[in-house]
Amino acid sequence: DQQVKQNSPSLSVQEGRISILNCDYTNSMFDYFLWYKKYPAEGPTFLISISSIKDKNEDGRFTVFLNKSAKHLSLHIVPSQPGDSAVYFCAARGTSGTYKYIFGTGTRLKVLA
Amino acid sequence: GAVVSQHPSRVICKSGTSVKIECRSLDFQATTMFWYRQFPKQSLMLMATSNEGSKATYEQGVEKDKFLINHASLTLSTLTVTSAHPEDSSFYICSASPANQPQHFGDGTRLSIL
Numbered sequence: 293d294q295q296v297k298q299n300s301p302s303l304s305v306q307e308g309r310i311s312i313l314n315c316d317y318t319n320s321m322f323d324y325f326l327w328y329k330k331y332p333a334e335g336p337t338f339l340i341s342i343s344s345i346k347d348k349n350e351d352g353r354f355t356v357f358l359n360k361s362a363k364h365l366s367l368h369i370v371p372s373q374p375g376d377s378a379v380y381f382c383a384a385r386g387t388s389g390t391y392k393y394i395f396g397t398g399t400r401l402k403v404l405a
Numbered sequence: 406g407a408v409v410s411q412h413p414s415r416v417i418c419k420s421g422t423s424v425k426i427e428c429r430s431l432d433f434q435a436t437t438m439f440w441y442r443q444f445p446k447q448s449l450m451l452m453a454t455s456n457e458g459s460k461a462t463y464e465q466g467v468e469k470d471k472f473l474i475n476h477a478s479l480t481l482s483t484l485t486v487t488s489a490h491p492e493d494s495s496f497y498i499c500s501a502s503p504a505n506q507p508q509h510f511g512d513g514t515r516l517s518i519l
């Protein structure tokens with residue numbers, strides 16, 4: 293049972309435009325969500341996170357939105373740059389007191405110059 | 406920033422061999438480290454939580470006798486794949502969290518069993 297889902301395996305965006313990556317989850321007990329970026333042959337790198345008590349968190353070109361009623365979060369990258377091309381994973385942390393992350397299957401973003 | 410180092414980055418060995426993978430937190434102490442496995446085009450699946458000074462906690466379906474975890478110090482956890490077979494070929498990756506920070510990941514180990 294996939295508790296965290298990224299239904300788009302890939303996404304292509306023109307440089308300078310907005311990239312929107314989506315993630316859905318099923319467990320309403322998740323209290324913390326994260327986005328990681330992964331290049332080939334490297335480990336995931338933390339990008340941005342959001343607590344379940346918020347609906348938006350912004351850090352430079354990256355903004356994460358959380359819609360708890362829909363159990364949906366999204367990552368917006370604007371403007372997109374070729375260096376943003378990577379696989380993006382969303383992750384959810386289990387119930388408070390544990391530190392286990394559950395990852396989605398990833399979305400491969402390609403930013404076209 | 407916090408750095409997690411994983412070694413080796415790539416292993417190719419014969420079936421039946423045992424393989425040890427090391428995960429080190431370089432500039433912070435980690436009482437807990439995590440081991441994941443990733444198959445091609447799939448998610449990172451948590452295998453086990455490594456606890457310093459105590460037994461690891463394995464996720465459902467992960468054989469603890471197959472994947473031995475040792476966390477003998479606050480900066481080192483090891484995963485040993487015992488008697489590896491081709492179906493154990495995968496990308497193994499560890500992570501650790503500095504206090505109150507998101508998990509930081511190593512660069513992973515590509516294990517190929519012939």
